[in-house]
Amino acid sequence: MSHAFEVTEQxxxxxxxxxxxxxxxxxxxxQGLKCVPVGCRGGGCGFCKVIVLSGDYECGKMSKVxxxxxxxxxGEVLACRIYPLSNLTIECRPRxxxxxxxxxxxTKSMR
Amino acid sequence: MKKGVMxxxxxxxxxxxxxxxxxxxxxxxxxxETDRDEQGRVYLKAWTxxxxxxxxxxxxxxxxxxxxxxxxxxxxxxxxxxxxxxxHGVDVEQxxxxxxxxxxxxVRFKAPSGHSFELYADKQYTGxxxxxxxxxxxxxxxxxxxxxxxxxxxxxxxxxxxxxxxxFVNVLGFYLAEQVxxxxxxxxAQFLSLSTKxxxxxxxxxxxxxxxxxxxxxxxxxxxxxxxxxxxxxxxTSIDIGPTxxxxxxxxxxxxxxPSGNRNEVFCGGDxxxxxxxxxxxxxxxxxxxxxxxxxxxxxxxxxxxT
Numbered sequence: 001m002s003h004a005f006e007v008t009e010q011x012x013x014x015x016x017x018x019x020x021x022x023x024x025x026x027x028x029x030x031q032g033l034k035c036v037p038v039g040c041r042g043g044g045c046g047f048c049k050v051i052v053l054s055g056d057y058e059c060g061k062m063s064k065v066x067x068x069x070x071x072x073x074x075g076e077v078l079a080c081r082i083y084p085l086s087n088l089t090i091e092c093r094p095r096x097x098x099x100x101x102x103x104x105x106x107t108k109s110m111r
Numbered sequence: 112m113k114k115g116v117m118x119x120x121x122x123x124x125x126x127x128x129x130x131x132x133x134x135x136x137x138x139x140x141x142x143x144e145t146d147r148d149e150q151g152r153v154y155l156k157a158w159t160x161x162x163x164x165x166x167x168x169x170x171x172x173x174x175x176x177x178x179x180x181x182x183x184x185x186x187x188x189x190x191x192x193x194x195x196x197x198x199h200g201v202d203v204e205q206x207x208x209x210x211x212x213x214x215x216x217x218v219r220f221k222a223p224s225g226h227s228f229e230l231y232a233d234k235q236y237t238g239x240x241x242x243x244x245x246x247x248x249x250x251x252x253x254x255x256x257x258x259x260x261x262x263x264x265x266x267x268x269x270x271x272x273x274x275x276x277x278x279f280v281n282v283l284g285f286y287l288a289e290q291v292x293x294x295x296x297x298x299x300a301q302f303l304s305l306s307t308k309x310x311x312x313x314x315x316x317x318x319x320x321x322x323x324x325x326x327x328x329x330x331x332x333x334x335x336x337x338x339x340x341x342x343x344x345x346x347x348t349s350i351d352i353g354p355t356x357x358x359x360x361x362x363x364x365x366x367x368x369x370p371s372g373n374r375n376e377v378f379c380g381g382d383x384x385x386x387x388x389x390x391x392x393x394x395x396x397x398x399x400x401x402x403x404x405x406x407x408x409x410x411x412x413x414x415x416x417x418t
Contacts, residue, residue: 037411039412039415039416040368040373040416041349042174042372042373044372045416045418061127061128063371064173065172065173
């Protein structure tokens, strides 16, 4: 535990530990928290998008559809693909209503 | 199969990291790597499949499915299908023999749902892997992981289901095995078959075009499905849901994700059908039970996590 980093999700104020070599999303899930949505856990679906407000991290491959090089440069990443190198502060914004409608449209008739 | 379209032939999947993907599809799932090409694509097959490959992996910046192909009984049927597609107003693209190693010419077209499909007649016949053609043993030694039996089907998400139904049923010779209808009687899910399988391709209505829900692989028994779930945990693979049973098809299933976020399914059992069977219908208000027969509620991921 003494080696673990602390991750804070700014919007909810939720704080959790993250081991070195563990992704932020995995650490969050393991501790039963829900401040970031969980999708494919593989950098492919964009569900766990967050902005890193402070701290250093390593980043794995992510779908360029969901994180363009420009947004990556602004600290936008997928939580399943970031591995802290220091304490991190992240922000998970609620998805834009248009984007939400787009993502949930399978079910307009199904809900 | 009345127009000569015989069975699923191959699926080309985009992955973010080829090494991690190959490990997932071989070590974990038990597909066998049969070749690579100069473009860097990796060719894989399941042990009971007779042709050289059924899954092709391509490294790219975003995951998803490039296309799914169906094998056609012979070249004359392929030529007729090509004419029929054109007559139906579908743009067809010719992919020459050899574009994929040891595969004949392919006819590629886009369905109204936005998905690319191919038809082909020829591919190198390698026979089943690990067993002889004459006096074969029950199964081969040396398979890894889940030991999936075959690439079975894909589920695609997209709009224009009615127009896609028209194409697949009236031009390509599929028939409707199972469906989900909403309160107005509109079909929002269609399970189409060439055979006695509950589906060789399926579509669920979704506003975005051309999205990939999953590629599915067959297992023999519920014990194999449980064992697959154990392997998913042992390898810390991302799981979606399962082991459980579907309402639609009544197949026994697990959904999980490859390292790039593409969803895979392994399943066993399920219902069979013939063309004289009326389609099985589930109502949209029972969608939870239709997809997850035991939980009887949907999880958010199933509807929205796509590549």
